Amino acid sequence: MQRDVGSLPLAPALRARLVAAGFQTAQELLETGPCGLSKEIGISKEEALEALQVVRQECHGDAARTTGGSGTTRKCTALELLEEEQAQGFIITFCSALDNILGGGVQLRKITEICGAPGVGKTQLCMQLAVDVQIPECFGGVAGEAVFIDTEGSFMVDRVVDIATACVQHCQLIAEAHQEEDHLKAMESFSLESVLSHIYYFRCHDYVELLAQVYLLPDFLSEHSKVRLVVVDGIAFPFRHDFEDLSLRTRLLNGLAQQLIIIANDHKAAVVLTNQMTTRIGQSQSTLVPALGESWGHAATVRLIFHWDNSQRLATLYKSPSQKESTIPYHITPHGFRDVQAPAATQNAQGTEMNPRKRPRREEQEL
Amino acid sequence: MVVLRAGLCPGLTEEMIQLLRAGGIRTVVDFVSSDLEDVAQKCSLSYKALVAVRRVLLAQFSAFPANGADLYEELKSSTAILPTGSPSLDQLLDSGLYTGEVTELMGAPGSGKTQVCLGIAASVSLGLKQHVLFLDSTAGFTASRLYQIFQGHTEDKEEQAALQRVQVVRVFDIYEMLRALQELRDGLSQQVLSSMGPLKVLVIDSVSAVIYPLLGGRQSEGLAIMMQLARELKTLAREFSLAVVVTNQVTRDSSSNAPLKPALGRSWSFVPSTRVLLESKEGSGERGGRQRLACLAKSARQPTGIQVELDIG
Numbered sequence: 001m002q003r004d005v006g007s008l009p010l011a012p013a014l015r016a017r018l019v020a021a022g023f024q025t026a027q028e029l030l031e032t033g034p035c036g037l038s039k040e041i042g043i044s045k046e047e048a049l050e051a052l053q054v055v056r057q058e059c060h061g062d063a064a065r066t067t068g069g070s071g072t073t074r075k076c077t078a079l080e081l082l083e084e085e086q087a088q089g090f091i092i093t094f095c096s097a098l099d100n101i102l103g104g105g106v107q108l109r110k111i112t113e114i115c116g117a118p119g120v121g122k123t124q125l126c127m128q129l130a131v132d133v134q135i136p137e138c139f140g141g142v143a144g145e146a147v148f149i150d151t152e153g154s155f156m157v158d159r160v161v162d163i164a165t166a167c168v169q170h171c172q173l174i175a176e177a178h179q180e181e182d183h184l185k186a187m188e189s190f191s192l193e194s195v196l197s198h199i200y201y202f203r204c205h206d207y208v209e210l211l212a213q214v215y216l217l218p219d220f221l222s223e224h225s226k227v228r229l230v231v232v233d234g235i236a237f238p239f240r241h242d243f244e245d246l247s248l249r250t251r252l253l254n255g256l257a258q259q260l261i262i263i264a265n266d267h268k269a270a271v272v273l274t275n276q277m278t279t280r281i282g283q284s285q286s287t288l289v290p291a292l293g294e295s296w297g298h299a300a301t302v303r304l305i306f307h308w309d310n311s312q313r314l315a316t317l318y319k320s321p322s323q324k325e326s327t328i329p330y331h332i333t334p335h336g337f338r339d340v341q342a343p344a345a346t347q348n349a350q351g352t353e354m355n356p357r358k359r360p361r362r363e364e365q366e367l
Numbered sequence: 368m369v370v371l372r373a374g375l376c377p378g379l380t381e382e383m384i385q386l387l388r389a390g391g392i393r394t395v396v397d398f399v400s401s402d403l404e405d406v407a408q409k410c411s412l413s414y415k416a417l418v419a420v421r422r423v424l425l426a427q428f429s430a431f432p433a434n435g436a437d438l439y440e441e442l443k444s445s446t447a448i449l450p451t452g453s454p455s456l457d458q459l460l461d462s463g464l465y466t467g468e469v470t471e472l473m474g475a476p477g478s479g480k481t482q483v484c485l486g487i488a489a490s491v492s493l494g495l496k497q498h499v500l501f502l503d504s505t506a507g508f509t510a511s512r513l514y515q516i517f518q519g520h521t522e523d524k525e526e527q528a529a530l531q532r533v534q535v536v537r538v539f540d541i542y543e544m545l546r547a548l549q550e551l552r553d554g555l556s557q558q559v560l561s562s563m564g565p566l567k568v569l570v571i572d573s574v575s576a577v578i579y580p581l582l583g584g585r586q587s588e589g590l591a592i593m594m595q596l597a598r599e600l601k602t603l604a605r606e607f608s609l610a611v612v613v614t615n616q617v618t619r620d621s622s623s624n625a626p627l628k629p630a631l632g633r634s635w636s637f638v639p640s641t642r643v644l645l646e647s648k649e650g651s652g653e654r655g656g657r658q659r660l661a662c663l664a665k666s667a668r669q670p671t672g673i674q675v676e677l678d679i680g
Contacts, residue, residue: 006595007545012588022370022394058546075537075547078488078501079530082510110506247582255580261506262539295579295630297476298616301506319477321485322512 005029008058010051017041026055089142091133091229091270093125094167095339097328101317102302108142108228108270111260111299115275115290116306120313121332122274123154126231128337129272130199131164133229136186139171144228144269145198147220149213152234155201164195166335200224207238211252214259221267228269230260236276236291250295257299273300312340370394376423378416386410395424442467445608449497449568452490455675456483459661460641461668464610466567469600469638473615473629474645479659479677480614481507483645484570487612489516492532493525497567501535502547504576508535541577541592548599555607566609571600573614575630582631590634597638613639629664641666645677 003026005018021041023029029037029052038048076084090105099105106112106129114122130148135141148155168191175183200220204210210232221227235256243249264271278291290297290305297303303319309329316327329340370393371384390410392398398406399421407414448463457463464470464487472480485508488499501508513533517526538544555566574596581589604611616630629636629644636642642665648658659677663669 003546003549004595006591007542007549007599009542012591015588022372058542076535077531078510078513078533078535079527081508081535082514082530085510251580251582254576258504258539258576258580265506265537265539294475294619294627295575295616298505298573298576300476303476321481321507322509322515325477 003027003059008055010054014043014047014051017043026059029055030059088268089137089140091129091142092135092140093128093337094132094170095330095337097339098315098330098337101315101323101326101328102304103320103323106229106270106272107302108268109264110301111257111264111271111273112302112304113273113275113290113300114304114306115277117277117288117308120306120308121330121337122306123152123233124159124332125337126233126272126274127155127160128163129229130231131160131167131195131336133270134190134195134198135167135171136190138180138182138186139174142228143226145200145224145226146229146231147200147202147217147227149202149204149210149230149232150234151204151210151232151237153203154233157196160196160199161192162334163336164192168192168195198226200227204238207252210235210238211256214256214263217263218266221263221269225267227267229272230263230269231272232260233274234276235273240276240291246293250293253292253296254299257296261301371398376420376427378420378423383412383416383420386412395428399424399428447567447608447610449487449610450490450494451483452486452494453483453677455677456643456661459643459663459669459673459675461666464568464612465641466608466610467604468640469604469611469613470641470643471613471615471629471639472643472645473617473664475617475627475647478645478647480645481505481572482512483677484572484612484614485513485516487568488533488570489513489520489529491568493517493520493529495567496529496532497565499533499568499570500551500566501533502544502569502571503535503537504539504544504571505573506537507572508537510535538577541581541596544571544577545592545596545599548596548603552599552603552607566607568610568612569600569603570612571614573616575614575616578631579616593631593635597635601638617644636665639665641668 005023005026005028006015008015008026010018018029018041023032032040034045034048034052037043037052038045043051088108090099090102090107092099092105093102102112114125116122126148130146133142133144133146135143137143171190172187175187202213204213214232217230239249239253260271260273263269275296276291277288279286280289288307290303297319300319301321302317305316305318307314307316312329313331314327314329317323317325331338331340371379371387375395387393387398387406387410390406392401392406403414403417403421406412407417445467447466449466450463451457451460460470472483474480484501488501491497492499510530514526514530517529536547538547551566551569578589578593578596581592600611600613603609615635617627618630619627629642642663644662644664646660646662648660660674661677662674663671665671
């Protein structure tokens with residue numbers, strides 16, 4: 001392999017020494033052997049052996065890769081990708097308007113970012129998705145498990161119980177209406193306990209814990225191969241205070257984003273992140289923009305911005321590779337995330353439904 | 368900086384190398400630029416042998432000067448201009464993408480870079496029936512969207528064949544990207560046709576996503592790898608007559624009012640020969656929606672600052 005020495009994943013000091021000693025291609029390195037190498041550049045034999053190990057893996061790893069590694073082969077034609085995409089499911093949100101603008105729901109293998117002002121419903125949607133990912137396939141779901149990484153401490157189990165109960169009841173109704181074999185069988189295993197037991201919850205208190213958790217996630221996911229959703233609730237929170245070195249922050253965030261996209265791709269999972277909003281002061285006015293800077297905007301594949309319009313909550317699809325930009329209204333009810341319906345709606349439960357004339361800031365719903 | 372080693376050329380033996388090293392000559396450049404009479408005296412080697420070795424080394428390691436007229440003829444015969452699928456963008460790029468060059472698309476998130484890349488892939492694969500290699504580092508490549516673009520252009524059943532001509536490699540790390548480019552280079556130089564076919568366009572979306580995690584901090588290794596990537600891309604474009612299309616991000620200086628500037632800094636700005644900035648502004652009056660503009664930021668052929676409106680179907 002005529003792979004240039006400068007492009008091999010070795011330690012920078014070692015690389016610099018190799019280049020100074022005159023080695024140009026990986027082939028030359030392999031030919032020299034560990035003894036010759038340690039003599040030429042003055043490193044110990046063990047280090048030389050390790051370095052050659054890495055080089056050999058790089059060069060011959062490609063051959064192994066193309067003959068079919070375990071899902072790490074990432075080379076295919078567009079036709080194969082199309083078939084894969086059409087066979088892939090979506091994670092529905094129970095709000096049909098939102099599903100429509102997303103093209104069917106939250107897509108697997110992509111990073112979706114939800115930005116919004118405080119209290120607009122980001123954590124609610126995350127909890128809804130953690131429940132919805134577990135819907136059995138016969139009901140149109142993905143039948144997967146969820147990982148919830150919480151940095152802000154806003155995960156409320158009671159609320160998840162409410163959402164899960166509503167979801168299970170909804171599926172129960174469908175099963176009873178259709179009376180099909182597989183529906184009834186699926187309902188036996190789809191219950192409140194199973195839903196709650198398949199949400200894996202991690203709590204991270206600062207950015208170091210968050211980074212460590214994300215780097216350890218691939219091992220966790222290979223043990224729990226049914227996970228189809230990874231939620232990081234509050235990716236902005238640990239990075240927004242006490243960071244003096246902004247370039248380090250950009251570097252860490254981008255590394256984190258790449259790590260998440262590798263996880264999403266290798267394990268066929270959807271990654272959902274929530275972000276905060278910050279104010280950009282322009283010449284004559286100030287606007288609310290997503291936090292964490294310009295470069296973070298490129299990290300997510302799909303970006304949703306939630307905002308208020310008087311008392312109505314709106315969701316705008318701001319960035320997507322396959323859908324047009326659009327805005328839809330949505331609702332948060334005691335049962336979870338729902339569509340906006342006509343005022344004579346059927347979802348009232350003892351009058352705790354949103355009153356469209358009042359700004360909805362009830363304690364029971366904002367968690 | 369190639370070190371003198373036995374076997375580098377016929378006349379160079381191990382003892383010669385030891386004697387030269389004792390005299391302070393380690394690399395080819397030292398050898399070729401030193402006065403051979405002095406070397407012959409200091410290292411007690413024969414002058415004739417040294418001259419012979421030097422001739423071979425020069426032939427092996429130096430670049431050949433080329434005549435301007437020959438170069439022009441060669442360029443005329445080997446360069447192709449590929450349509451991008453959008454007539455206004457073609458106009459901006461002086462009738463299309465030139466092979467042998469690196470073209471860069473930059474823009475804020477949501478401005479349409481991936482869409483333009485998909486459009487280019489569609490036009491080359493469907494219209495010209497050439498192969499396209501798409502290196503995706505952001506998971507933004509959606510085959511169903513590509514299919515949708517195909518359906519907008521043609522009524523026939525050619526979409527399947529066209530989809531097969533677009534090959535997608537998902538690389539999320541700089542080393543994977545370098546490895547993929549190396550594989551491409553090996554494949555092209557051995558002319559292994561297999562599924563590659565006549566490759567004309569290499570699209571990389573996006574290059575800043577893989578380089579950003581390395582830049583910043585106090586180490587300069589990130590810059591070194593970035594320039595390594597730049598060198599790979601330019602050699603690929605030139606040697607195999609490919610049109611390389613790259614997408615980049617934009618960033619802002621720390622003050623909140625600063626204008627947007629392309630990411631990856633000054634060093635990268637010398638790599639592409641043409642740069643197009645994509646913007647999306649709030650639409651004007653009658654159309655509502657968003658208006659997408661493309662502005663030429665750097666070009667070797669056209670005056671910069673030209674703006675056209677793009678239509679992303």
